[in-house]
Amino acid sequence: MQLKNKIALITGASSGIGKEIAKKFAEEGALVILTSRNPEKLKIAQEEIEKNNCNADSFVMDTTNRKQINSVVSKIIKKYKKIDLLVNNAGIAKWNSIEDVSYEEFDAQISVNLTGYFNCIKEIVPYMLQKKSGTIINIVSGSGKRARPGTVAYTASKFGAAGLSDAVFEDVQDKGINVTAIYPGRTNTPIHKIPENDPRRKTMLKTEEIAKLALYIATLPQNVKIKEISIRPLE
Ligand SMILES: NC(=O)c1ccc[n+]([C@@H]2O[C@H](COP(=O)([O-])OP(=O)(O)OC[C@H]3O[C@@H](n4cnc5c(N)ncnc54)[C@H](OP(=O)(O)O)[C@@H]3O)[C@@H](O)[C@H]2O)c1
Numbered sequence: 001m002q003l004k005n006k007i008a009l010i011t012g013a014s015s016g017i018g019k020e021i022a023k024k025f026a027e028e029g030a031l032v033i034l035t036s037r038n039p040e041k042l043k044i045a046q047e048e049i050e051k052n053n054c055n056a057d058s059f060v061m062d063t064t065n066r067k068q069i070n071s072v073v074s075k076i077i078k079k080y081k082k083i084d085l086l087v088n089n090a091g092i093a094k095w096n097s098i099e100d101v102s103y104e105e106f107d108a109q110i111s112v113n114l115t116g117y118f119n120c121i122k123e124i125v126p127y128m129l130q131k132k133s134g135t136i137i138n139i140v141s142g143s144g145k146r147a148r149p150g151t152v153a154y155t156a157s158k159f160g161a162a163g164l165s166d167a168v169f170e171d172v173q174d175k176g177i178n179v180t181a182i183y184p185g186r187t188n189t190p191i192h193k194i195p196e197n198d199p200r201r202k203t204m205l206k207t208e209e210i211a212k213l214a215l216y217i218a219t220l221p222q223n224v225k226i227k228e229i230s231i232r233p234l235e
Contacts (some may be wrong), residue, residue: 012090185232
């Protein structure tokens with residue numbers, strides 16, 4: 001029970017990596033707060049966790065909607081008094097080249113994958129600073145370090161998120177707050193629009209591997225800093 005008495009807010013917790021991190025943190029005793037846009041998917045994820053005799057709560061929270069983030073975070077603080085862990089994970093992907101990418105696709109990915117991370121950090125950091133403690137984990141991507149052809153908007157958004165994480169680390173690292181960027185390689189989740197039985201899924205990371213890494217980071221003492229870490233499958 002390494003996260004007993006901890007309150008963890010996970011964005012994009014209704015699916016894939018975020019859902020798995022929520023499960024893992026809950027198994028370790030945290031009260032996990034699942035957030036995403038879709039109430040039905042959130043409810044299913046919350047029930048899966050509670051069935052395991054773990055503690056979970058959920059809120060609809062679109063990370064591009066600052067008003068909604070403010071309202072949800074205020075409710076959480078009123079109910080639970082603090083947020084110990086923030087996992088910025090909510091993300092979207094539409095892979096296209098510069099010729100094919102639309103202005104809308106570009107804006108949408110920047111808005112969720114970069115500005116959405118900023119919005120949540122900006123809202124929650126003051127509460128962590130008050131307590132002089134907290135951990136922020138930003139799920140970036142290998143695409144935040146190196147571009148592949150045909151990924152222009154996604155890559156730009158992830159390089160942005162990488163810079164954001166790095167800069168926030170510098171601002172709060174001596175104020176009791178740990179900030180870590182995780183750069184996963186391809187991971188088997190619904191973000192990949194290929195059939196469930198597509199053989200490419202077999203070579204991807206499992207969400208469990210990312211969740212184990214997130215747990216390790218979440219349990220580090222304040223004086224031990226992992227600014228960034230990459231995890232990738234054999235390619
Ligand atoms: N899978 C990979 O290969 C891989 C590799 C590297 C990095 N990543 C990153 O890992 C993160 C999670 O991706 P995943 O693979 O687990 O994908 P996923 O299964 O599609 O999950 C994405 C999650 O984000 C939520 N979401 C999307 N837009 C949102 C918004 N505006 N506000 C709030 N929630 C929103 C979705 O829930 P709702 O639809 O309910 O809102 C869902 O819970 C993303 O940041 C992704 O870029 C993934």
